[in-house]
Amino acid sequence: xxxxxxxxxxxxxxxGDRVTIICQASHDISxxxxxxxxxxxxAPKLLINDxxxxxxxxxxxxxxxxxxxxxxxxxxxxxxxxxxxxYCQQYDNVPWTxxxxxxxxxx
Amino acid sequence: xxxxxxSGGGLVQPGGSxxxxxxxxxxxxxxxxxxxxxxxxxKGLEWVSAIxxxxxxxxxxxxxxxxxxxxxxxxxxxxxxxxxxxRAEDTALYHCAKGGLGLVAAxxxxxxxxxxxxxxx
Numbered sequence: 352x353x354x355x356x357x358x359x360x361x362x363x364x365x366x367g368d369r370v371t372i373i374c375q376a377s378h379d380i381s382x383x384x385x386x387x388x389x390x391x392x393x394a395p396k397l398l399i400n401d402x403x404x405x406x407x408x409x410x411x412x413x414x415x416x417x418x419x420x421x422x423x424x425x426x427x428x429x430x431x432x433x434x435x436x437x438y439c440q441q442y443d444n445v446p447w448t449x450x451x452x453x454x455x456x457x458x
Numbered sequence: 459x460x461x462x463x464x465s466g467g468g469l470v471q472p473g474g475s476x477x478x479x480x481x482x483x484x485x486x487x488x489x490x491x492x493x494x495x496x497x498x499x500x501k502g503l504e505w506v507s508a509i510x511x512x513x514x515x516x517x518x519x520x521x522x523x524x525x526x527x528x529x530x531x532x533x534x535x536x537x538x539x540x541x542x543x544x545r546a547e548d549t550a551l552y553h554c555a556k557g558g559l560g561l562v563a564a565x566x567x568x569x570x571x572x573x574x575x576x577x578x579x
Contacts, residue, residue: 352520383563385565385566387566393571394570394571394572395495395503395569396569397565397566397568400565400567401565406567438503440505442564443563446505446519446520447505448505449502450502
């Protein structure tokens with residue numbers, strides 16, 4: 352199975368800060384990497400597909416980058432509604448696997 | 459508007475069986491792959507199973523292979539997950555999620571709120 356490792360596990364930042372979350376795959380997954388955001392008590396929401404394609408309706412402050420084994424999700428200007436947990440997910444190989452999540456809080 | 463409404467969760471004893479369902483609307487159900495993803499209380503996301511739009515292709519996580527069966531009824535716009543030999547570690551909120559158009563391997567672009575399955579004596 353392909354292991355997905357996210358860092359950090361949690362972070363606390365101020366409104367307006369630039370935030371970067373890292374996701375590393377144990378094997379080359381090309382760009383078969385998605386990012387999801389889950390607010391407390393809610394279903395996950397797809398933010399970015401294929402490593403860098405922003406989903407329709409997702410604010411442009413979100414961006415994704417990477418290929419192979421190393422990926423990043425960046426929030427250019429953190430907003431209060433961005434709190435919650437962010438997950439990366441690979442779909443290059445079954446079983447599809449998620450990172451353990453990065454919990455984002457407002458300082 | 460896309461809607462996914464899960465149902466059928468509940469309390470079941472270890473070794474028991476349960477079938478959860480997901481009623482879909484707002485899109486042409488038969489054209490899209492679907493998945494089940496679960497989340498144990500306070501934990502992260504775990505992909506469980508996926509099925510193609512026609513139902514002819516299915517995939518499973520090793521943790522449920524041989525115990526769970528994914529299926530769909532395109533005439534009823536409904537996805538199912540039949541679970542047997544349930545274990546305490548299967549306790550989770552089970553989400554259905556909409557997948558790719560014509561592709562099983564794709565992003566999960568819409569998720570339901572989930573149905574809670576609790577395995578306990």
